[in-house]
Amino acid sequence: MxxxxxxxxxxxxxxxxxxxxxxxxxxxxxxxxxxxxxxxxxxxxxxxxxxxxxxxxxxxxxxxxxxxxxxxxxxxxxxxxxxxxxxxxxxxxxxxxxxxxxxxxxxxxxxxxxxxxxxxxxxxxxxxxxxxxxxxxxxxxxxxxxxxxxxxxxxxxxxxxxxxxxxxxxxxxxxDMTPAQMQELKNFIEARTQAYALWTHRQLRKDLSAVVKAYALDIKNYERQTDAADAARAAAAVWATAPPSLQADGAAAEQPAAPDPNVDPELSLPDLDPFPDAPAAAEAEADAGK
Ligand SMILES: [Zn+2]
CATH class of the missing domain: 3.40.80.10 (Peptidoglycan recognition protein-like)
Structure with missing residues (x-):
């Protein structure tokens, strides 16, 4: 209007x-x-x-x-x-x-x-x-x-x-534009378009490489954590098979006292029986006890 x-x-x-x-x-x-x-x-x-x-x-x-x-x-x-x-x-x-x-x-x-x-x-x-x-x-x-x-x-x-x-x-x-001005405008628009495309490309690549780096770091951390967890689980499995005397939470875990060099070591061997029962009798006694 x-x-x-x-x-x-x-x-x-x-x-x-x-x-x-x-x-x-x-x-x-x-x-x-x-x-x-x-x-x-x-x-x-x-x-x-x-x-x-x-x-x-x-x-x-x-x-x-x-x-x-x-x-x-x-x-x-x-x-x-x-x-x-x-x-x-x-x-x-x-x-x-x-x-x-x-x-x-x-x-x-x-x-x-x-x-x-x-x-x-x-x-x-x-x-x-x-x-x-x-x-x-x-x-x-x-x-x-x-x-x-x-x-x-x-x-x-x-x-x-x-x-x-x-x-x-x-x-x-x-x-109102001459053909030369029209061409100039066209060139200007094309140059700006290319510059913008290049800028976008660079920006995207930068962002993308930052994401990739962060992701790689995450993976490394995750692997480190899972390695530590695996090692802990493996150690726990080994400890579970250890005899009770070696287990940290048993009374038997007390270390034996250091030996006294001036005292003859006490032999804890039981007194030998000079007349042991015959093995057959022993077996019979054992059976009778059942
Ligand atoms: Zn007229």
């Missing part, structure tokens, strides 16, 4: 009774005009544009006898949009009643030989987008010379060429 300067911005006179609103279903598109000043003196400042609009209104109303300035909207080289009749009111600019009913009328403030600026083209695309919202079937964009029954040079060769290139068509990609 374009911001439109109101009629008061150019000190417009109120219109006389006019043709009223366009019939939405009849509108085929927008026609592009220029003032056709026949001069190369540019009209750029806001004050100069306002003054020129007021002069054309006077000419159209007082000399031609029309109801108002003929066009619906004006766009200047600074990209300002000006409300003239407004997009809903039928224009008086296209040549006769038939073409006025079929087309809107947008005035570009251009003088002879002047190229439309990027700002003018961008705002005009916005105005035409607004126009299409009101008139969904009115998608054509024509130079005045293509619709006027009588021949006309309007809107001049530069604007006519810009229309042909689609530069007033809503959605047209910005055209």
């Amino acid at each position: 374009v911001e439109y300067l109101p009629r008061s911005a150019w000190n417009a006179r109120p219109p006389n009774g006019g043709p009223g609103n366009l019939t939405v279903s009849r509108v085929e598109g927008a026609v592009i005009h220029w003032p056709g000043t026949g001069s190369t003196s540019v009209i750029h400042s806001k004050a100069a544009v306002a003054s020129a609009l007021r002069g054309w209104q006077d000419y159209h109303m007082d000399t031609r006898g029309w109801s108002d300035i003929a066009y619906q909207v004006a766009v200047d080289q600074a990209g300002r949009a000006w409300t003239l009749r407004g997009l809903r009111t039928q224009s008086g600019a296209n040549g006769d009643t038939d073409v006025n009913e079929r087309y809107g009328a947008i005035l570009l403030i251009l003088v002879t030989g002047e190229q439309p600026s990027a700002a003018m083209k961008a705002t005009t695309r916005g105005v035409i987008a607004d126009f299409r919202r009101i008139y969904p079937r009115g998608t054509a964009i024509r130079p005045h010379s293509a619709v006027r029954p009588e021949p006309t040079d309007c809107p001049g060769d530069p604007a006519r060429a810009a229309i042909a290139r689609g530069e007033f068509t809503p959605g047209h990609s910005e055209d």
Whole structure:
């Protein structure tokens, strides 16, 4: 949605009774005009544009006898949009009643030989987008010379060429870049993209190697712990098979007293029986005891 300067911005006179609103279903598109000043003196400042609009209104109303300035909207080289009749009111600019009913009328403030600026083209695309919202079937964009029954040079060769290139068509990609600038931008984007990819790659590798190192350390610690646990379990198993006298928690674990070198070692052998029972008798006694 374009911001439109109101009629008061150019000190417009109120219109006389006019043709009223366009019939939405009849509108085929927008026609592009220029003032056709026949001069190369540019009209750029806001004050100069306002003054020129007021002069054309006077000419159209007082000399031609029309109801108002003929066009619906004006766009200047600074990209300002000006409300003239407004997009809903039928224009008086296209040549006769038939073409006025079929087309809107947008005035570009251009003088002879002047190229439309990027700002003018961008705002005009916005105005035409607004126009299409009101008139969904009115998608054509024509130079005045293509619709006027009588021949006309309007809107001049530069604007006519810009229309042909689609530069007033809503959605047209910005055209203020030279091919060299476009290439420069492309190179810049590619270089940044590569730098970013490289940075991401390095960052990932760094993160990944940190993770791998931490993981390896974890594995080493785990192995160390399991080795210690295995050794402890193995030692416990060996201790479990040891005789009770060697076990730390038995009374028998007391160390024997150190021998006294001045005392003959006491033989703990039992007194030998000089007359032992015969082994058979012993066995019989043993059996009898069962
Ligand atoms: Zn024209």
